[in-house]
Structure formats: structure tokens, C-alpha cells
Amino acid sequence: MNVQDSRRPLTRTDLPAGLWSATTKFRHGQCDPAGIVYTPKFFDLFNRVIEEWFDDVLGIPYQEVIGTRRTGLGYVSASATFFTPCMMGEEVEILVAVNKVGTKSYxxxxxALKDGQEALRGHFVTVTTGLDTHQSIEVPADIRDALLIYAKANTLATD
Structure with missing residues (x-):
């Protein structure tokens, strides 16, 4: 089964065992008056998880890439597929998968799993840019190598 194209919510066992994950609990300030997590909060959470993943797994400090190295990691595409609402007080485990590594993007x-079943799935295509020129650049070699190693270890397709 190609987990990237699945239109149904996946379970933890549908995903490669080695995917890195982070767990978070939804708080009052992330929810609407009905106690349902407000949609934009998911994108903020996804971005935070990606930053942690860079630091913890790729071994490349995200803030260094953007700050010191002046390399932008902007989303050219960001979307989510929602399967079930997340509510205030609930925890989700968010697993990161690499599904494509290109020359200038990945x-x-x-x-995002709630009780072992996918509540939503975020899809992100990141293009690397020079922050001084705002033009796309090749994915830096250390980032590209780390992405490919992670993808290979987790049996997901890369180009």
C-alpha cells in the first residue's frame, strides 16, 4: 500500500515503524468555542514538529539554516486532509515521513494520530531559497543527504 496516496485514515501499524514522532496535547487557546481545534493551529503545530524533526533527527538546527546560513525553507504547497476532529485535551502523535527529495525541493x-488512528494528514512541499535573493536554490547537500537517509531507513520513495 502506498501510504502517501491513501484516502482513508491510517493506523500506526500502516506506517513504517521507524518514523520519528512527537506528541502534543491540545490546549484551550488552540480551540474554537466548541472545543474543536481551530484549523490554522494544525499548520502551526505541523511547522513546529518539522523544526523539532530537523533538530532531533536530521541533526541540522532549523534556526541555523534560516538564520546563520540564510537558507529559506518555505512551503510552496501546504494542505491537510482531515478525518476526524481533534478536541481540547486530546493528544496526538505526529509522525514525519519524507515522500520526495528533488533538486530544489522536498x-x-x-x-497526526489520535489513539493510534489518523485524525489528519499534512502534506508539505518545501522549496529551498536564498534568503538574500528570494530565489530557489538547490537543497543544501547536508539537508538532502539527511532527508535521503531518513527516507531510505523508513522505506518511503524518493526520486
Whole structure:
């Protein structure tokens, strides 16, 4: 089964065992008056998880890439597929998968699981840019190598 193209919510066992994950609990300030997590908060959370993943797994400090190295990691495409609402007080485990590594961009899928079943899935295509020129550049070699190693270890397709 190609987990990237699945139109149904996945379970933890549908995903490669080695995917890195982070767990978070939804708080009052992330929810609407009905106690349902407000949609934009998911994108903020996904971005935070990607930053942590860079630091913890790729071994490349995200803030260094953007700050010191002046390399932008902007989303050319960001979307989410929602399967079930997340509510205040609930926890989700978010797993990061690399699904494509190109010359100037890469694709990530984030699987947000609630009680072991996918509540939503985030899809991100990141293009690397020079922050001084705002033009696309090749994915830096250390980032590209780290992405490919992670993808290979987790049996996900890369180009």
C-alpha cells in the first residue's frame, strides 16, 4: 500500500515503524468555542514538529539554516486532509515521513494520530531559497543527504 496516496485514515501499524514522532496535547487557546481545534493551529503545530524533526533527527538546527546560513525553507504547497476532529485535551502523535527529495525541493507528509488512528494528514512541499535573493536554490547537500537517509531507513520513495 502506498501510504502517501491513501484516502482513508491510517493506523500506526500502516506506517513504517521507524518514523520519528512527537506528541502534543491540545490546549484551550488552540480551540474554537466548541472545543474543536481551530484549523490554522494544525499548520502551526505541523511547522513546529518539522523544526523539532530537523533538530532531533536530521541533526541540522532549523534556526541555523534560516538564520546563520540564510537558507529559506518555505512551503510552496501546504494542505491537510482531515478525518476526524481533534478536541481540547486530546493528544496526538505526529509522525514525519519524507515522500520526495528533488533538486530544489522536498516533500513531507505528517500523520497526526489520535489513539493510534489518523485524525489528519499534512502534506508539505518545501522549496529551498536564498534568503538574500528570494530565489530557489538547490537543497543544501547536508539537508538532502539527511532527508535521503531518513527516507531510505523508513522505506518511503524518493526520486
Amino acid at each position: 516533500g513531507l507528509t505528517l500523520h
